[in-house]
Amino acid sequence: MIENIDLSLVDWSRAQFALTAIYHWLFVPLTLGLSFILAIMETIYVRTGKEEWKRITQFWMTLFGINFAIGIATGIILEFEFGTNWSNYSWFVGDIFGAPLAMEAILAFFLESTFVAVMFFGWNKVSKKYHMVSTWLVAIGASLSALWILVANAWMQNPVGMMFNPDTARNEMVNFWAILFNQVAVDKFLHTISSGFLLASMFVLGISAWFLLRKREDLLAKRSILVAGVFGLLSSLLVAFTGDGSARRVSKVQPVKFASMEALYEGKNNAGLIAFGILKDTNKKIGEKSVKEFAFKIEIPGLLSVLTGGDKDAYVQGLADHMFGNEKLGIISVPDKIQRGIVARDALTSYKRAKLINDTAQIEALKGVFNDKDFHDKYFRYFGYASINKPEDVIPDVTISFYSFHFMVILGFLFIMIFSAALYLLFRGTIADKRWFLWIALLSIPLPYVAGELGWILTEVGRQPWIIQDMMTVSKAVSQISTGSVITTFILFAVLFTGLLISEISIMVKQIKTGPKH
Amino acid sequence: MTFTISHLFLQHYWWIIISLLASFLVFLMFVQGGQSLIYSLPQNNLQKKMIVNSLGRKWEFTFTTLVTFGGAFFASFPLFYATSFGGAYWVWIAILFSFTIQAIAYEFRSKPNNVFGQKTFDLFLFLNGSLGPFLIGVAVATFFTGAMFSLNRMNQVHWATPWYGLEALLNVRNLALGFAVLFLARINGLLYIINSVDDESLIKRSVKRLITNSIPFLIFFLYFIVSLLVSKGFAVDSVTGNIIIEKFKYLHNFVEMPVVLVLFLAGVIGVLSGIGITILKKSVTGIWFSGAGTILSVFSLFLIAGFNGTSFYPSIYDLQSSLTIRNASSSLFTLKTMMYVSFIMPFVIAYIWYAWKAINRTKITEGEMNSDGHAY
Secondary structure (H helix, E strand, C coil), X not given: CCCCCCHHHHXXXXXXXXXXXXXXXXXXXXXXXXXXXXXXXXXXXXXXXXXXXXXXHHHHHHHHHHHHHHHHHHHHHXXXXXXXXXXXXXXXXXXXXXXXXXXXXXXXXXXXXXXXXXXXXXXXXXXXXXXXXXXXXXXXXXXXXXXXXXXXXXXXXXXXXXXXXXXXXXXXXXXXXXHHCCHHHHHHHHHHHHHHHHHHHHHHHHHHHHHXXXXXXXXXXXXXXXXXXXXXXXXXXXXXXXXXXXXXXXXXXXXXXXXHHCCCCCCEECCCEEEEEEEEEEEEEECCEEEEEEEEEEEECCHHHHXXXXXXXXXXXXXXXXXXXXXXXXXXXXXXXXXXXXXXXXXXXXXXXXXXXXXXXXXXXXXXXXXXXXXXXXXXXXXXXXXXXXXXXXXXXXXXXXXHHHHHHXXXXXXXXXXXXXXXXXXXXXXXXXXXXXXXXXXXXXXXXXHHHHHHHHHHHCCCCEEECCCEEHHHHCCCCCHHHHHHHHHHHHHHHHHHHHHHHHHHHHHHHHCCCC | CCCCCCHHHHHHHHHHHHHHHHHHHHHHCHHHHHHCCCCCCCCCHHHHHHHHHHHHCCHHHHHHHHHHHHHHHHHHCHHHHHHHHHHCHHHHHHHHHHHHHHHHHHHHHCCCCCCCHHHHHHXXXXXXXXXXXXXXXXXXXXXXXXXXXXXXXCCCEEECCCCCCHHHHHCHHHHHHHHHHHHHHHHHHHHHHHHHECCXXXXXXXXXXXXXHHHHHHHHHHHHHHHHHHCEEEEECCCCCCEEEEECHHHHHHHHCHHHHXXXXXXXXXHHHHHHHHHHXXXXXXXXXXXXXXXXXXXXXXXXXXXXXXXXXXXXXXXXXXXXXXXCCCCHHHHHHHHHHHCCHHHHHHHHHHHHHHHHCCCECHHHHHCCCCCC
16 A cells, blocks of 8 residues: 555645645744834833834734734644645654644744734733733744744754654654754754744835835834834844855755755865856756756855865765765765665564564564664664665755755845845935835835745755655655545645635735824 | 653653643634624624624634644654544544634634625634534544544554545534534533623623523533443453453443543533523623533543543554554653643643733723724
8 A cells, every 4th residue: 555655646745735835934924023023113112102103013013913814824734734644754753743843832822822812902901011021922932933843844854863663663752952952953943033034024114115105104114114124134144144054054964955956966176156057958867867057157166165164175065976975975875875775674674574473583683773873873864765766866856956045045135235225225314215225125025935935945845855854755754545635625725825815915905005093 | 859750651641631632622612613603693793793803812722722732642642643634634624624714714804805805704704613613523523433544564544435534424423522512612602702792682692592502512412422321432452452342431431430420520510500500690600610611521521532441543444453542652752751841831821811811801892893903
């Protein structure tokens, strides 16, 4: 049953998860960032006592409310889809992966959902300070929830802190702190929440620019630009800094993903950083996959070596090093890893057979094998390779990885410039007259959304074919249900999410046009 | 001083936590119960708005409890998560779908330019209000009546029907619990509205509806409980560890765990007295009795499903694939780590209570609905 995997089932399950995740990420970053902007604005109101700041806070809070619920709605589906569509995954690593999800709910969701009610309905029911603290708690709750889900995701990229138990045929947690302080998790958390802060700042900046273009709500617009400009500039710098750290980390823990996002086939010393390039197919192939090369590129010589290895002579690994192995660097070839994975899988099959016929000697012997660190490091860590059919299957889609990474980085630098310009013009007192800039700010609202989605596409597509790096492929993780069922639910969710998105945008535009209450 | 905590203790501890979450979830589904009444209960638009706003301030608690229930089940009994969600696909997807449409309905329903109109979002509230409790009741009933799955040596699930869980709707006992949960949610919804809305005519109408909802609740609930007590159950053989069919298993569980029986009876009395004091004494505090009663009775039902050597998710397709709190649980290390996390729950409950009181200090009034504050 499990051995004959229906590829269309895998693809539809993957499509459904991608659909949910992409929609989820259209709403969550605004919640993450706008909640802090609201908290900052309300704090200014409480400290200064100026009613204008209350009005400003309440205006942005209305927009926050429209967006908030839809993020929750798509989030619950994501959580349960691990079970409904990836049930083999849920068992294989549920002992580790379930814990952060539960903690997210216990430690973060309750905080967020409890105090969001006070935030919306408590203006005349609780004291000013109680209300302000509630707004801060909503912001903290939102970021905390991001922490736990990103810890879970980071573990899929870089599985740590666990041990395989052949009796239960699953991985089990042995070190909680290793999972929480997984370096990938730390990078990912900081990079992701700061990208949410950035997105919300651009949202506030863009809408405020629209008010200035229409010569309405001058005070609200300028004050909002002040908060969004400062918060946005700091966030965009943090995004760039953490993004750099993330990329370095990927080069260490997921070198194949890194080589793909740089479209680096042959490893080299003095590797240049491609600021941007256009890829084209060549006649060369790795297995059945075409090798891409640059039809055009803007390259900064030596910089990739400097960024990843500390100096320009440092060697940066290419896809070929991983496919065919590189003895000098101690990299094992994919065919070799496949063989090692098969050894690990066969050991598990033998163990299960021994249990079935109660062959105690064999059971004890194999238990020893599974507890042996050497076996784990040399064989079991490649367990997932046993289900790789063709070596080139371990290479993710280079085109998608390359473009999503590079467009994201370019946008990241653009955001720093926009926020800097906004603050510069605001302090010069000329922002309302610079209509060209106001238009840029307004039209830039979608760009952080694009950058955020590109980041997730890179993270997830770049990890393929793995659901857990080197341990389990996506096709092994899928629930054995009918493809027709998944297609039906895919269509249902696609229609629902699209309808909700249209509704949200329409309501949001109307509320913005109506403006704050006077 | 050091002491060791056994895996078995933690498995029981986590089943208690799951049972508590389930019981709070069923109580908090008063939100859904109230939503299922939005067409029949209010006399005019203002009353409808008051109902929606009274429930709408609590919907996130129910939602978050459902998410926590799912997350905690995943963390503590991942084999259940993998088996039931990955097998009874359609039941869970239908539940999820109904909660998704709820989440946005409150915020969007009365906003201008919402594209689909208020009627659509009110329909979403009604659908979630009716389907949510009913389907959760049906899904929980399979803890007692069994499901159609098998597990292979690697614990991978195979579902034995092409209906992926919908076949549960063909079992009368499952339907009975589904309807019992739905009518209980409606009862609690009415009691909550009576408690939180300041409108005499709406309260009068709610009391009338309370009577008409209590009768079907009692019929479905009694049918389910009696059939449960006289039915065969899925027991774990204490010698071999195999799953065996045992006559009157759930009755035995009540008798062998008298504390659970007392909790169950106290729960039933709580629900009945909540209904009783509202109808007979015109009290507005019935929700607290009925709410506490709901929590106690659901909690004790979960305990007899999982404790005392019982399979909490039996397979009627392959008996030995049935799940117990022992074979479906996480490792000792994970359960212990999660136990430490669970110690924060009293603090969470305390701040929820604090915030709840702050918002409910004043009742929903016509004046508030007509003011320009945040309203659904």
